Amino acid sequence: xxxxxxxxxxxxxxxxxxxxxxxxxxxxxxxxxxxxxxxxxxxxxxxxxxxxxxxxxxxxxxxxxxxxxxxxxxxxxxxxxxxxxxxxxxxxxxxxxxxxxxxxxxxxxxxxxxxxxxxxxxxxxxxxxxxxxxxxxxxxxxxxxxxxxxxxxxxxxxxxxxxxxxxxxxxxxxxxxxxxxxxxxxxxxxxxxxxxxxxxxxxxxxxxxxxxxxxxxxxxxxxxxxxxxxxxxxxxxxxxxxxxxxxxxxxxxxxxxxxxxxxxxxxxxxxxxxxxxxxxxxxxxxxxxxxxxxxxxxxxxxxxxxxxxxxxxxxxxxxxxxxxxxxxxxxxxxxxxxx
Amino acid sequence: xxxxxxxxxxxxxxxxxxxxxxxxxxxxxxxxxxxxxxxxxxxxxxxxxxxxxxxxxxxxxxxxxxxxxxxxxxxxxxxxxxxxxxxxxxxxxxxxxxxxxxxxxxxxxxxxxxxxxxxxxxxxxxxxxxxxxxxxxxxxxxxxxxxxxxxxxxxxxxxxxxxxxxxxxxxxxxxxxxxxxxxxxxxxxxxxxxxxxxxxxxxxxxxxxxxxxxxxxxxxxxxxxxxxxxxxxxxxxxxxxxxxxxxxxxxxxxxxxxxxxxxxxxxxxxxxxxxxxxxxxxxxxxxxxxxxxxxxxxxxxxxxxxxxxxxxxxxxxxxxxxxxxxxxxxxxxxxxxxxxxxxxxxxxxxxxxxxxxxxxxxxxxxxxxxxxxxxxxxxxxxxxxxxxxxxxxxxxxxxxxxxxxxxxxxxxxxxxxxxxxxxxxxxxxxxxxxxxxxxxxxxxxxxxxxxxxxxxxxxxxxxxxxxxxxxxxxxxxxxxxxxxxxxxxxxxxxxxxxxxxxxxxxxxxxxxxxxxxxxxxxxxxxxxxxxxxxxxxxxxxxxxxxxxx
Ligand code: HEM
Ligand code: FES
Numbered sequence: 028x029x030x031x032x033x034x035x036x037x038x039x040x041x042x043x044x045x046x047x048x049x050x051x052x053x054x055x056x057x058x059x060x061x062x063x064x065x066x067x068x069x070x071x072x073x074x075x076x077x078x079x080x081x082x083x084x085x086x087x088x089x090x091x092x093x094x095x096x097x098x099x100x101x102x103x104x105x106x107x108x109x110x111x112x113x114x115x116x117x118x119x120x121x122x123x124x125x126x127x128x129x130x131x132x133x134x135x136x137x138x139x140x141x142x143x144x145x146x147x148x149x150x151x152x153x154x155x156x157x158x159x160x161x162x163x164x165x166x167x168x169x170x171x172x173x174x175x176x177x178x179x180x181x182x183x184x185x186x187x188x189x190x191x192x193x194x195x196x197x198x199x200x201x202x203x204x205x206x207x208x209x210x211x212x213x214x215x216x217x218x219x220x221x222x223x224x225x226x227x228x229x230x231x232x233x234x235x236x237x238x239x240x241x242x243x244x245x246x247x248x249x250x251x252x253x254x255x256x257x258x259x260x261x262x263x264x265x266x267x268x269x270x271x272x273x274x275x276x277x278x279x280x281x282x283x284x285x286x287x288x289x290x291x292x293x294x295x296x297x298x299x300x301x302x303x304x305x306x307x308x309x310x311x312x313x314x315x316x317x318x319x320x321x322x323x324x325x326x327x328x329x330x331x332x333x334x335x336x337x338x339x340x341x342x343x344x345x346x347x348x349x350x351x352x353x354x355x356x357x358x359x360x361x362x363x364x365x366x
Numbered sequence: 367x368x369x370x371x372x373x374x375x376x377x378x379x380x381x382x383x384x385x386x387x388x389x390x391x392x393x394x395x396x397x398x399x400x401x402x403x404x405x406x407x408x409x410x411x412x413x414x415x416x417x418x419x420x421x422x423x424x425x426x427x428x429x430x431x432x433x434x435x436x437x438x439x440x441x442x443x444x445x446x447x448x449x450x451x452x453x454x455x456x457x458x459x460x461x462x463x464x465x466x467x468x469x470x471x472x473x474x475x476x477x478x479x480x481x482x483x484x485x486x487x488x489x490x491x492x493x494x495x496x497x498x499x500x501x502x503x504x505x506x507x508x509x510x511x512x513x514x515x516x517x518x519x520x521x522x523x524x525x526x527x528x529x530x531x532x533x534x535x536x537x538x539x540x541x542x543x544x545x546x547x548x549x550x551x552x553x554x555x556x557x558x559x560x561x562x563x564x565x566x567x568x569x570x571x572x573x574x575x576x577x578x579x580x581x582x583x584x585x586x587x588x589x590x591x592x593x594x595x596x597x598x599x600x601x602x603x604x605x606x607x608x609x610x611x612x613x614x615x616x617x618x619x620x621x622x623x624x625x626x627x628x629x630x631x632x633x634x635x636x637x638x639x640x641x642x643x644x645x646x647x648x649x650x651x652x653x654x655x656x657x658x659x660x661x662x663x664x665x666x667x668x669x670x671x672x673x674x675x676x677x678x679x680x681x682x683x684x685x686x687x688x689x690x691x692x693x694x695x696x697x698x699x700x701x702x703x704x705x706x707x708x709x710x711x712x713x714x715x716x717x718x719x720x721x722x723x724x725x726x727x728x729x730x731x732x733x734x735x736x737x738x739x740x741x742x743x744x745x746x747x748x749x750x751x752x753x754x755x756x757x758x759x760x761x762x763x764x765x766x767x768x769x770x771x772x773x774x775x776x777x778x779x780x781x782x783x784x785x786x787x788x789x790x791x792x793x794x795x796x797x798x799x800x801x802x803x804x805x806x807x808x809x810x811x812x813x814x815x816x817x818x819x820x821x822x823x824x825x826x827x828x829x830x831x832x833x834x835x836x837x838x839x840x841x842x843x844x845x846x847x848x849x850x851x852x853x854x855x856x857x858x859x860x861x862x863x864x865x866x867x868x869x870x871x872x873x874x875x876x877x878x879x880x881x882x883x884x885x886x887x888x889x890x891x892x893x894x895x896x897x898x899x900x901x902x903x904x905x906x907x908x909x910x911x912x913x914x915x
Contacts, residue, residue: 038726039849039873043882046811046844046889050837052610052617092469099445102466109472113645116473120638127631135624141610141617142402144602144732147505199559199570206548206555206565220661238661253565256541256660289661293699294545294680295566296538299663311663312542313681314764314774327775329683329699359545360688360697361555 034146052139060133070133074126081122088115206364207356209241209257211337216242217262217286217347226262228341231284236301237262239286241349257357259289259297260337262347263319265306271321279338284347286337287323290358291315293330308334332360395622403625404605404618408499411492413629415520416595417636418485419587422523425478426580432468434460435576437532437569446653454532454657457572461531461652476644482527483649484640486520486672493517497717497747499734501604504727507718509597512590514715519587521672526579528670531650532572537658539669540571542680549700567658604734607845609838613732668761678760679703682782710753717746724872725849738807739846741800742876748796749789756785797879804881807843810835811884812892844883851877 059066091111095104149157165171216225220238223245231237239260247254267283279285287308291298296312306320315328323334335357338350356364375383386392403409436456442449444459445466464471493513496502502510529536544566547558563570602616611617619625655664669677680703687698713720721743737744759766760781767777814832822828835843854862854870 035728035730036726037729039852039877040725040727040729041848041850041882043848044886045841046884046886047837047840049612049845050609050841053838095469097445097467097469100447102446105445105466105472108469109476110645112470113473113476113641117638117642117645120634120641122634122638124631124634124636124638127627127634131624131627131631135627137619137624139617140402140620141615142602143615144613146730147601195560199556199561199563202555202559221659240661250565252567252658252660256566259661291545294542294549296541296545297661297663299661311764312538313677313683314778316774325685327778328685329680329703331685331688331697331699359548359700360695361548362551362694362696363555364695365690365693 034148052141055138058133058137067134070129074130074134077122077126077129079122081119081126084115084118084120084122086115087118088112091115206358206361209352209357210244210254211241211258211349211352213349213351214342215349216342217260217339217349218242218244220259221245225346227345228281228284228347229345231262231264231347233264233266233283234303235264238289238299256295257290260286261289261299261301261308262286263301263306265320269306269320273322276322276336276338278340279336279350281340281347284339285319286339286347286349287317287319287334288337288353288357289334291330292325292332292334292358292360293328295359298334399622400620401599402602402616402618402620404603404616405625405628406606408495409603410632411488411495413632414488414636415485415492415516416591417633418481418488418640419591420633421481421637421640422478422485423584425474425481426584428470428474429464429478430580432460432464432471433457433530435530435573437567437572449653449656452657455572457530457532458652458657461533465653473641473644476647476649477640478527479649480640480644480647482524483671484636486517486524489513489517489520490672494747494751498737498744499604499606500731500740500743501734502718503731504722505601505730506597506604507722509594509601510718511715512594512597514711516587516590516594518711519583519590523579523583523587524670524672526575526583528650528673529575530572530579531652532658533652534655534658534662534664535650535652537567537660538664539673540567541660542677546680546700546704549697550704551694551696551701567660602732604732607733607736607842609841611733613730616732671758674761675754675757676703676707678757678762678781679707681763682757682760682778682785707757710750714750724869724876727847727849731847733845735846736842738800738803739848741797741804741880744800745793745797749793752788752792753785756781756788760785801879801881808881808884811840811843811889844889846883848880848883849873849877850880 060070061067088111091108091114094111095108097108098104148154170177217237217239218225218241220240223240223242225242226237226239239262240255241258244251244254244258262284264282264284270280270283270285272280289297289299291310291312293310293313293315296310298308298310298315298317300309300311301307301319302309306318307326308317308319308323310316310328310330313329315330316326317323317330317334318326323336325331325333335353335355337353339347340350342348382391434456438456439453440456440459442452442454442459442462444450444463446462449462461475464475466472496510496513525539529540544558544562547561548554550557558566561571561574562568563574603618605611605617608617619628656662668674680699683699683702685699687702689696689698735743737747763774763777763781766772767774770777814834817831817833819831820828821831851873852870854867856862857866
């Protein structure tokens with residue numbers, strides 16, 4: 028048993044006696060390069076050649092940089108530039124790497140050496156001295172003795188970081204009810220994404236799908252993506268007989284045309300894969316699946332709320348319009364969404 | 367005296383003298399120059415991680431000279447024709463410029479991304495090496511924790527970087543993060559608003575991620591890495607069990623010159639391999655994805671590999687299971703994956719302390735365990751890897767379903783079952799495998815190695831010839847630590863506490879099934895009637911003594 032083992036409790040370790048004595052480190056195996064100067068010289072030349080190859084690699088990389096200037100609209104130059112610089116650099120690095128390792132393996136001594144370890148724990152004497160130092164410092168400062176100073180200092184140290192946290196308060200605005208509202212209002216026309224062209228009810232044939240944004244979104248000067256991230260809608264026309272509508276929401280659709288939020292109620296990816304014969308909408312992120320014919324209820328996957336429906340109708344010119352905003356928050360659930 | 371010697375010293379000697387007279391570096395070289403480092407391929411995994419990080423800093427610095435972290439909108443006017451005129455953020459436009467309009471830009475982007483993938487992979491494999499060999503035991507528990515933090519930081523660096531180009535995929539990744547944050551009870555919406563500077567996606571987040579990605583996270587990694595390596599120096603590296611390797615010595619090569627040459631050369635090898643991959647394999651072709659827009663779909667895309675397990679956790683979450691308490695919503699599709707992955711990480715971080723609570727072994731351990739000789743730890747590790755692996759595969763449920771023509775539903779259910787059952791099976795199989803390997807070792811010690819050669823004895827019996835194992839090999843087979851379970855013991859007040867009972871139960875789980883190392887008595891018995899397996903003891907022993915000194 029070594030010194031290290033004796034000092035501390037071995038816990039549950041069983042003490043079995045080894046059947047043989049530790050034979051010590053294996054004898055060194057002599058390499059060809061140790062035995063013959065000829066082999067050593069060959070190794071030397073090989074190493075030098077690898078370093079030489081490295082230089083060639085660097086030159087290739089430099090050549091690659093100058094040989095392929097950028098040509099607007101021509102991607103082959105970019106591709107060649109990248110390829111030759113990359114391969115040249117690779118060669119120059121690998122040359123040095125293999126050279127150095129080969130050098131170490133063939134010409135540097137490969138005798139394994141043993142060195143003693145020392146415990147992390149300081150010697151008893153050192154520990155005693157360290158303790159002295161701490162006690163001395165304590166006595167000189169009165170840290171333990173002067174309770175009032177100590178306690179107020181703890182208080183000060185506990186309080187001083189708080190402004191450092193509060194100062195980040197303006198990272199973002201107070202949430203307010205922005206999560207509950209979108210751009211949709213009564214009369215907003217449903218427009219095609221991304222062109223912004225309004226959609227007529229008569230353009231929507233049975234089985235067709237439209238990716239929809241509110242008309243006017245494209246003209247927003249600010250917050251276009253934020254609005255789009257909430258207002259994106261999927262519009263589908265199904266055979267009215269296939270629709271199982273909630274009687275209270277029967278007038279939210281128009282002749283089998285229904286509009287649902289496209290923002291997944293799981294964590295917010297666009298739900299945009301529509302399977303016509305099952306009427307299922309699929310979210311590509313984690314495969315939540317919503318049954319369009321059945322109030323977009325979740326039929327599969329980690330989402331747990333149906334996609335909110337946008338009540339729609341047609342205006343005097345036959346364009347599809349929203350009757351109002353969504354009546355519940357779109358997108359990922361959050362804790363006070365029902366309040 | 368110095369002046370005259372200095373002149374004769376030549377360049378190297380002169381420089382050394384110059385530095386020593388000003389910085390006293392002589393003492394450092396004397397102290398560190400011949401430090402011993404054990405050599406094994408698996409000790410290079412940590413090095414690969416470290417070198418990948420250096421490469422990340424080098425290539426990343428290049429990228430910072432051209433990348434612009436702004437979400438202001440512009441119309442693209444670069445060389446990539448298909449996107450000409452498209453509206454996009456400056457961040458995305460500058461990333462495209464790096465790819466197409468700056469010579470060397472594409473190769474540096476690719477080097478950076480490949481190095482990032484390798485960094486986390488190498489750190490992960492390094493962590494597994496440390497785990498399965500028991501290198502985390504006293505005195506290295508704290509270094510395990512530092513390493514664990516490094517692994518987390520590696521993932522954080524990767525994720526913040528992935529989000530910078532502001533292409534469709536990176537925006538989608540942020541969208542998912544936003545959804546997860548929003549789902550956290552009470553603070554969710556406010557944290558999301560703080561992170562994005564208002565509503566998602568806003569105009570702030572890329573710049574904020576940029577300062578995290580190029581300053582805060584790398585600074586933390588550098589500090590942690592410094593502490594990590596300092597501890598490796600303080601503790602001295604572990605070595606694998608073998609002849610002459612003990613808990614109170616370290617066997618290997620001196621730092622100078624062998625280790626410097628090997629490790630230095632290895633840096634260039636890692637760099638070279640990354641450069642070669644980056645030159646020939648496209649990674650993250652952001653130009654194919656287009657600028658971020660919350661509406662288009664991006665089916666079949668995958669996050670970088672190290673985020674996969676979290677994405678998988680989101681997919682395998684139970685369906686339709688929101689909890690509503692007093693009108694407040696707790697979305698389980700978010701909270702279950704979040705809590706499960708945090709608990710998993712916490713268990714990883716705490717493992718050294720858990721194991722020590724069971725063994726109560728307070729000694730320092732510098733000889734690594736062969737994984738088979740710690741069957742329960744190895745089995746726990748296998749269970750953990752399986753758990754992680756199933757989550758990771760879970761990120762590809764859709765690809766699995768399409769490739770194997772199964773319904774998504776079947777794949778998902780199978781994965782959910784596998785997530786629970788897989789680790790249990792892995793635990794059991796690994797433990798049995800370790801025990802039978804140990805049994806094989808015992809056989810080898812007692813009866814020698816099977817040669818496959820069968821001979822017929824004079825009286826007609828057939829036997830297989832067993833070759834004695836040489837003593838160096840033999841030592842490796844017999845030198846390991848073995849533990850025994852404990853019974854619950856009453857404490858000073860004569861009570862058996864719950865903690866005590868629990869520890870006893872866990873110790874039984876750990877050590878009830880075990881194969882004891884061959885004892886001296888057994889060995890001598892087995893060898894009494896055989897030809898002696900050990901040749902010329904006394905002679906070589908003297909030689910060895912000389913060597914170990
Ligand atoms: C993220 C980047 C990381 C880097 C750059 C890094 C680097 C290194 C290096 C160079 C060594 C010495 C050589 C070796 O044993 O491989 C080392 C040792 C060690 N690392 Fe890491 N490491 C990282 C992550 C981790 C992780 C995730 C863990 C565990 C949770 C860990 C735990 C340890 C321990 C315990 C040692 C001492 C090993 C021994 O002496 O056998 N490291 N690390
Ligand atoms: S975001 Fe749609 S399933 Fe996760």
